[in-house]
Amino acid sequence: SQQGEEDPQALSIQEGENATMNCSYKTSINNLQWYRQNSGRGLVHLILIRSNEREKHSGRLRVTLDTSKKSSSLLITASRAADTASYFCAGGSYIPTFGRGTSLIVHP
Amino acid sequence: GAGVSQSPRYKVAKRGQDVALRCDPISGHVSLFWYQQALGQGPEFLTYFQNEAQLDKSGLPSDRFFAERPEGSVSTLKIQRTQQEDSAVYLCASSPGLAGGLTKNIQYFGAGTRLSVL
Numbered sequence: 001s002q003q004g005e006e007d008p009q010a011l012s013i014q015e016g017e018n019a020t021m022n023c024s025y026k027t028s029i030n031n032l033q034w035y036r037q038n039s040g041r042g043l044v045h046l047i048l049i050r051s052n053e054r055e056k057h058s059g060r061l062r063v064t065l066d067t068s069k070k071s072s073s074l075l076i077t078a079s080r081a082a083d084t085a086s087y088f089c090a091g092g093s094y095i096p097t098f099g100r101g102t103s104l105i106v107h108p
Numbered sequence: 109g110a111g112v113s114q115s116p117r118y119k120v121a122k123r124g125q126d127v128a129l130r131c132d133p134i135s136g137h138v139s140l141f142w143y144q145q146a147l148g149q150g151p152e153f154l155t156y157f158q159n160e161a162q163l164d165k166s167g168l169p170s171d172r173f174f175a176e177r178p179e180g181s182v183s184t185l186k187i188q189r190t191q192q193e194d195s196a197v198y199l200c201a202s203s204p205g206l207a208g209g210l211t212k213n214i215q216y217f218g219a220g221t222r223l224s225v226l
Binding site: 030043095098 | 112143152156164214215218219220
């Protein structure tokens with residue numbers, strides 16, 4: 001079973017626009033992580049937010065966490081064609097459990 | 109190497125054949141995970157090692173799946189009598205584990221082994 005559910009399943013935008021992806025999870029977590037996966041490749045860690053944090057920034061990435069709603073969002077600002085990938089949230093204790101992912105396409 | 113290495117990258121097996129998938133984690137990483145990823149889905153947890161100890165194998169779908177990490181570094185995932193539903197990408201990830209401080213939970217993934225069972 002998958003811990004997180006990302007929304008939307010697919011997102012198509014133009015270069016320069018912002019992309020927002022949401023994640024809902026089921027059980028209590030110590031932290032929530034976001035990963036990115038390019039086609040045919042492994043996952044790459046983007047950012048980790050702890051359960052006692054509400055917001056975190058890293059470059060063009062902004063992550064929020066609402067533990068009362070068991071949800072998180074990932075915002076990519078000023079998107080680039082190279083951001084085209086699938087994005088996954090993963091929550092859990094010592095074993096991150098992944099959602100189904102959001103497929104992001106950024107058109108040049 | 110600098111990252112997690114998996115071999116082979118691609119494996120085609122006939123139904124009923126046994127396969128072995130290898131994972132070389134990042135040197136010094138305590139934790140090692142195996143995941144199964146079906147097309148269009150997220151990675152599904154299979155099993156977890158802390159050093160050589162297999163602490164969780166609750167995700168292994170059947171007793172045809174077996175994983176080991178005898179010396180606490182390289183790990184092998186073995187699938188016996190493969191079936192068509194075993195076709196998927198098998199991902200391995202390692203993380204620093206308990207000694208990793210703030211980064212202990214961050215997983216570093218290999219590129220995966222794509223298994224096709226005919």
